[in-house]
Amino acid sequence: MDSTTPEALAGMRETASPATLPADTLKADILWHVLYSLGRDNERPDRQTVFRALALALRDRLVEKWIASQRAIYAKSSKRVYYLSLEFLPGPFLRQNLIALGLEKEARDALTELGFTLDDVAGEEWEPGLGNGGLGRLASCYLDSMAALRLPAYGYGIRYAFGIFHQLIRDGQQVERADNWLRGGQHWEFERTHYMHPVRFYGSVREWVDEQGRLRHTLEGGSTVMAMACDMFIPGYRNDYVLNMRLWAAKSSREFEFSFFNTGDYIGAVEKKIRDENISMVLYPNDEAPEGKELRLKQQFFLVSATMQDIVRRFRKKGVAWDQFPRKNVIHLNETHPAVAIPELMRLLVDEELLPWEEAWYICVRTFAYTNHTVLPEALEVWPEELFRKVLPRHLQIIYEINRRFLHDVRRQFPHDPGLLARVSLIHEGEQRFVRMSHLAIVGSFSVNGVSAHHSNIIKESIFNEFYKIFPERFNNKTNGITPRRWLRQCNPTLAWLITEHIGTEWLTDLEQLKKLEPYAESAGFQKAWMEVRLRNKQKLAEYIHAKNGITILPESLYDVHVKRFHEYKRQLLNILHVITLYNRIRRDPDAGIVPRTFIFGGKAAPGYYMAKHIIQLINAVGYTINTDPRVGDMLKVVFLQNYCVTLAERIMPATDLSEQISTAGMEASGTGNMKFALNGAITIGTHDGANIEMLEHVGDENLFLFGLLSHEVEDLRRQGYNPRTFYETDSELREVLDMISGGYFSPGDPHMFRDIVESLLNHGDRYMVLADFRSYAYRQQDAARAYLDQPGWARRSMLNTARMGFFSSDRSMGEYARDIWGVEGV
Ligand code: Z57
Known part of the structure; x- marks a missing residue:
């Protein structure tokens, strides 16, 4: 038949x-x-x-x-974990789900019978770009691990209609295009069109006294928008357990009012509906430099209000008293973006459930946990008080009451430090007042964690030092991790297979098992097989680069890769200064190149970040000059891959030799790209920053190239008065490079084009200490090139990097969160 x-x-x-x-x-x-x-x-x-x-x-x-998983959680009456994040970056689902469900082979067979390959079909998927970079990707690795560990957890976020913009490079410059990811239809999610919560903004607070003589607060007026649930599924690795990521989409409440479209002003009514639905229209594309826009604050509260209604609804089903709430729920705040959940829970408990303030606060501070992901001053979120009052008037009042009580306690604990109160206040007082979201998050949470050992120490010793003195027991570290299912098994199937052939499959759920590879590091046969797999990966990337950029690269060349968001502290500029240095050496002496190299860059700049965009332009200009210079030939190539995203990262990680992790010490909280590269056998060139330091401890200093100032040296130098010009004056190679840029060598049509980049280094203080680290970076790069000449040595280092990455599994991170912060176990 x-x-x-x-x-x-x-x-x-x-x-x-x-x-x-x-x-x-x-x-x-x-x-x-x-x-x-x-x-x-x-x-x-x-x-x-x-x-x-x-x-x-x-x-x-x-x-x-x-x-089935939900029933199990319900039956066990487990404590539930709610992971709130304004960003998730799940990447393409198809392969991931096939692997987790154990259906890869079946899918291949089925597709073959239908005349397709899995590669072709997987290529049809458009990834949901509902995050900017590290923070959103971390949230998705964590969901994968929570599912692997069978934790009773839920991810909550926003279903933006437009995710992170699609980046094009046109004439060497970044151009942004809208990411209309929903156009393809929603094959992975369930849209719960009948499951909505009302979310209320604006209005004014009416104070009144009820029959029992209690002071009550009621929000009057304002406007209501509906939050519609959209569920996406996150399967655990071959364990029949599935979690959901519930994303809220805004729907106009007005369309539910019978009279709304009957007012005579039909078009005006439709316009109002569209304005309401704007809330979840677009992800803000700013990473670590928030834009203080009203719509963004509304997005934050939209997520929080809808999620809290879900949490309370589930809690009510248990029929236990409110004081049991923290025993049954933990709400994790991914950065301060969802921190208005703290005053929102207070509002629910005090205004609606009529609990006394002290009891409500006791519940609150036992429910919330907060992860800080950055120490950059411009990234610490603050909201103008006026804007806050307009959008969330009752929440502002509650924040003031939290602050009043908190400052009262601090004054009693530290009576002899009058300046302290102003420094720790939830309100920054100045010409304008601001709500400090990080202070709110710390005061309202039982746990505050950083994302690498180094970062957590910086938090305790500097930015939140005074809070550490007030609440020492709250502060802890949870070093970030990545999921080995996506970042090895899925993106690098041939390497994964080679590993499995030798040590079995246990590493997929217990990454420390990779240690068993160590004995093979000296085996010539294994080294050869290892390098063959890597070379094939590099060939594939070369084909992709040829197809996309029209540039031919040597698969045998050293692939030196710098992919991540563009930000000055990540110092893509330092990298390109070194590229130009190598170019000059080759121009002077064609035999100067130690080893042929391909420099690969990728990453998006926030659309309003002038300097970051300018650096992208410089890289492309330098690339054009070098790639078309016949004196250079195969010795040096510079490639900028447009639209860096999860899908592209999956192509790049398996094909990288040298991973660039070169932030100014003290500025990268952790980094997670560093872990993805190393897991795939790349060797890191990096600074003493974030998780690089822990990677060094695990892989050993022969297997990782560290350079540059330490974070306390950065601070000392800054305090003493850093003068970048001395480096310009004393280092002739560096001087030549900077003079070429400012003299228009890479922009012959417009010699002034890149002048302000050099200005920022020489005349505006070089805030990220690019020049201070230049020489040490160039030396270390030379070490890397020499090491690459010794291919067996490189193979050994590469394997040991993979073998020693076990600690950086997100399963380990999630295990620590579950045990030390959340107090939950697998279902
Ligand atoms: C973001 O991607 C990170 C921190 C932030 O505060 C914001 Br906003 C966005 C990154 C850090 O820069 C990385 O160092 C870190 O690895 C990542 O968050 C995950 O913790």
Whole structure:
């Protein structure tokens, strides 16, 4: 019988009960969805249609396991973890879900029968870019690990209609294009069109006294928007456990009012509806330099208010008293972005549940935990008091009351430090007043953690030192991690296979098992196999670069890769200064190059960040000059890959030799790209910053190239008065490079084009100490090049990097959070 007829397919569905769908029906399920869910002819479905149908077939399997997981959590009456984040960067789901469900082979077979390859079909997926960079990606690695560990957890965020912009490079400059990711249709999610919560903004607070003589606060007026739940599923690795990431989308409440469209002003009514739905329209593309816009504050409260309603609804089902709330719930704040959850819980408890303030506060401070991800002063979130009062008048009052009581306690604890109160106050007082969100988060949480050992120490010793003195027991470290399922198994299947052949599969859920590779580090045979896999990965990336940029690169060259958001503290500028240095050496002496190198850059700049965009432009200009200079030939190539995102990272990580992690010491809280590269066998060149320091401790200093000032040296130098010009004057190679840039060598049509970059270094203080670290960086780069000449030595270092990355699994991080902060166990 022809199995593609609708009758045959429908018959097959009926005979397979949903709870026991055998994997060999995957092909039938795909064809079933092509016809019944997508409304297409299933005789010759196209690639995009097959992708969508496969996604739907997998969603069927995910939802079954999710329901079962939810029942298990409910039955055990577990304490629940709520992970609140304004950003998630899950990356493409297809391969990840296939691996977790153990359906990769079945999918390949089914697709082959349909005339496709998994690579082709996976290429149809458009990743949800609902985050900017490290912070959002970390949240997604953590969900993967929470699912692997069977934690009773939920991710909560916003379903932006437009994610992080799509970056194009046009004439060497960044151009932003809207990321209309929903256009492709929502094959992975369930839109709960009947599951909504009202969220209220603006209005004014009315104070009144009730019959029992209690002072009450009621919000009057204002406007209401509905939050619609959209669920996406995160499967645990082969454990039948599935978590959900619930993303809220804004829907106008007005369309639920019968009279709304009947007012005579039909078009005006539609306009109002669209304005309401704007709240979840677009992700703010600013990483570590928040834009203090009203819409952004509304987004934060939108997430918080809808999520708190969900949490309270689930808690109420238990039928226990409010004082049990912290035993049953922990709410984790990913950065301060969702910190208004603290006054929101206070409002619910005090204004609506009529609990006394002290009791409510006792519940609050036992419920919240906060992760800080940055010490950059410009990244610490503050909101103008006026704006806060306008959007969230009752919450501002509550923050003032929290502050009054907090300062009262501080005054009693430290009576002899009058300046202290102003420094720790939740309100910054000056010409204008600001609400300090980090102070709110610290005062309202039982746990405050940094994201690497180094960063957590900086928090305690400098930026939050005074809070550390007030609440020493709250501060702790949880070093970041990455999921080995995506960042090795999925993105580097050939290396994963080589590893598994030698040490089995346990490493997938216990990354410390990679230690078992260490004995192979000296084996010539294994080294050869290792380097062959790496070379094939590098060939594939070379093909991609050729297709995208039209540049031919040597797969045997040293791939020196710097991919991450563009920010001055990450010092892509230092890297390109070194590239120009090598160029000059080759120009002077064609035999000067030690080893052929390919420099690969990628990353987005915030659209309003002038200097970051300018540095992107400089890199592209330098690349053009070098790549077209016949004297250089194969010795040096510079590539800028546009639109760095999770999908592109998955191509790059397995093909990298040298990983650039060169932030100014003290400024990168952790970094997670550093871990992804090393897990795939790249060697790091980096500063004493963030998690680099812990990576050094694990891999050993022969296997990692560290350079540059230490963070206390950066501070000392700054205090003593740092003069970047002395480096310019005393280092002739550096001087030549800077003179070329400011003299228009890379911008012959417009010699002044890059002058302000050099100005920022020489005449505006070089805030990120690029010049101070230049020479030590150049030396270390030379060490790296020499090391690369010794290929067996490089192979050994590469393998030892992989073998010693076990600690940096996000399973380890999540295990620590679960045990030390949340007090939860696997279901
Ligand atoms: C962001 O991506 C990070 C910190 C922030 O405060 C914001 Br806003 C965005 C990054 C840090 O820069 C990285 O060092 C860190 O690895 C990452 O967050 C995850 O913790």
